[in-house]
Amino acid sequence: MKPKYVVGNWKMNHNLASIKEFFMGLDRMKMELKCEAWIAPQFVHIPILKDLAFSLGKAKIGAQNSAIAESGAHTGEVSPATLADMGVEFVILGHSERRSIYKESNEVINQKVTLALNNSLKVIFCVGETLEERENNKTFEVVRQQLHQGLKGLMWNSDLMVAYEPVWAIGTGKTATPDQAEEVHAFIRKELSLQFGEQGKVIPLLYGGSVKPDNFGELLSKPSIDGGLVGGASLKIADYGALCSIASSYY
Ligand code: PGA
Numbered sequence: 001m002k003p004k005y006v007v008g009n010w011k012m013n014h015n016l017a018s019i020k021e022f023f024m025g026l027d028r029m030k031m032e033l034k035c036e037a038w039i040a041p042q043f044v045h046i047p048i049l050k051d052l053a054f055s056l057g058k059a060k061i062g063a064q065n066s067a068i069a070e071s072g073a074h075t076g077e078v079s080p081a082t083l084a085d086m087g088v089e090f091v092i093l094g095h096s097e098r099r100s101i102y103k104e105s106n107e108v109i110n111q112k113v114t115l116a117l118n119n120s121l122k123v124i125f126c127v128g129e130t131l132e133e134r135e136n137n138k139t140f141e142v143v144r145q146q147l148h149q150g151l152k153g154l155m156w157n158s159d160l161m162v163a164y165e166p167v168w169a170i171g172t173g174k175t176a177t178p179d180q181a182e183e184v185h186a187f188i189r190k191e192l193s194l195q196f197g198e199q200g201k202v203i204p205l206l207y208g209g210s211v212k213p214d215n216f217g218e219l220l221s222k223p224s225i226d227g228g229l230v231g232g233a234s235l236k237i238a239d240y241g242a243l244c245s246i247a248s249s250y251y
Contacts, residue, residue, distance in 0.1 A: 169209025
């Protein structure tokens with residue numbers, strides 16, 4: 001049985017007090033977790049979460065970005081080697097906010113993915129089309145290009161995961177329907193097996209974009225969806241707990 005994932009992308013949210021409250025709340029829920037419950041907070045909060053997240057059992061704590069180099073003159077950046085050294089287990093790369101606000105190209109993302117994998121970090125590599133691209137029937141073309149360029153030169157690696165996040169569904173409350181999500185996930189699965197052969201078929205695929213407790217179950221019931229990359233709903237204890245219970249029920 002493949003595990004189901006609930007990966008919280010906290011983005012630039014939460015402070016010390018609200019983080020403590022979050023984990024106290026989770027403790028009180030006394031959940032029996034049978035899913036992969038992961039969280040990516042802001043960089044400086046990572047050590048705090050690593051201390052507090054024991055309540056989530058095998059929770060993994062990750063980063064939302066990493067640099068294109070391992071060390072040197074890169075003021076303001078955080079090296080994947082440093083992340084690994086600090087016990088960080090995964091990194092989210094290629095998120096649409098990195099692509100749009102910070103102008104990260106597929107080539108830059110490819111460098112980051114390659115380096116993070118070389119440093120033994122698990123990588124959640126994000127792809128997804130904008131509303132305009134979807135309306136112009138470009139979804140598959142855009143996703144194919146992001147996959148080809150973002151994963152260029154890579155051999156199969158068991159640490160690689162892919163998240164499909166349609167940009168029009170992120171933070172908007174508009175989730176892709178389970179059928180829309182499954183259609184693109186199945187396409188991604190096919191593309192990954194063209195590049196990686198049989199092993200491409202077992203790469204975990206996450207859906208992201210307004211995932212909430214009331215739509216997660218139906219999304220997870222689709223054959224090509226292994227979990228969720230969750231922004232807004234992962235910030236709230238009740239919602240994050242509910243998502244973990246839903247994912248655990250698939251065990
Ligand atoms: P959302 O964000 O769940 O708030 O739509 C998802 C993401 O950006 O990863």
